[in-house]
Amino acid sequence: MRALIAAVIGLAAALALILTVTAIGAPTGSTSPKPLLTTVPRHP
Known part of the structure; x- marks a missing residue:
């Protein structure tokens, strides 16, 4: 019975x-026109 009550409380919270x-x-805002760097650039 306690498990059922805990499940109901968790479902209600969710x-x-x-x-x-x-x-x-949704938050207002805009995306950046610059692409994100996924790798560290090599230094020559």
């Missing part, structure tokens, strides 16, 4: 987090 993020919405 649902509340999802609804909060949905209500706040």
Whole structure:
């Protein structure tokens, strides 16, 4: 019975987090036009 209660509480917490993020919405901003470097450039 305790496991069922813990599962319900966890599911409710996850649902509340999802609804909060949905209500706040995506952050405003723009992406950088410069590409990201994935490797360290070699020095000659």
